[in-house]
Amino acid sequence: MAGIIDLNGKRGLVVGIANRHSIAAGCAEAFHQAGAELAVTYLNEKAEPFVRPVAEANGASLVVPCDVRVPGSLEAVFERIESEWGKLDFLLHSIAFAPREDLQTSVVNCSADGFALAMDVSCHSFIRMARLAAPLMTDGGCLMTVSFYGADRVVENYNLMGPVKAALESTVRYIAADLAPHRIRAHAISAGPVKTRAASGIGRFDEMMDEVRKRTPAGQLVTIEEIGRIAAFLASGAGGPMTGSVVYADNGFHVIA
Secondary structure (H helix, E strand, O other), X not given: OOOOOOOOOOEEEEEOOOOOOOHHHHHHHHHHHOOOEEEEEEOOOOOHHHHHHHHHHOOXXXXXXXXXXXXXXXXXXXXXXXXXXXXXXXXXXXXXXXXXXXXXXXXXXXXXXXXXXXXXXHHHHHHHHHHHHHHHOEOEEEEEEEEOHHHOOOOOOOOOHHHHHHHHHHHHHHHHHHHHHHOEEEEEEXXXXXXXXXXXXXXXXXXXXXXXXXXOOOOOOOOHHHHHHHHHHHHOHHHOOOOOEEEEEOOOHHHOO
């Protein structure tokens, strides 16, 4: 990826690849094409066979387990990065989770425990990553997370993930302000719907994709490769003047009433 998007000499962490269809996989490919060296995480032994081929295809030099629900797991990732790299230039947080029974009911009926778990995995883990990454971003850096339009407007069947993503986008703004003196930027990429494994938990997701396609100005859904190029731009020096942004990667869907 020549030209304005140049990540040569940069090192980045990608958290959230489930398989080659993941948004995080499209981002990893774009980072790699732009010249970055990558560290990639996988959730557990069951997930590793699906993640490792993606990591290897994109030249990842570190492939490590990470389950943010397990105490010490996230910290171990950053200890490994500090030990082997000594620094970090950017990271992508692309993880979200809610118990199925809470995701597939209305917001008013979701449980307190389910809501708290969704917030912890989907939002607070980004805060934890920012805190761990900051000391390694000695030359500044970029923190990115993945959101969805359901943070702005009520999207049918998105349910409790709407408030959770809204909290995530607000968190991005506060992190951007907190870390600006260290030249560390933060962004949320609000991606259009993509048929990923995570999306399979959302009720009637195929119908949602069809409706979004019809209402998108060009009648075309976004791809993981397109989302990846936006992430690579934000991580690069070209994205330097930007921070605290919610960047829409949805082919204009968000502008249509």
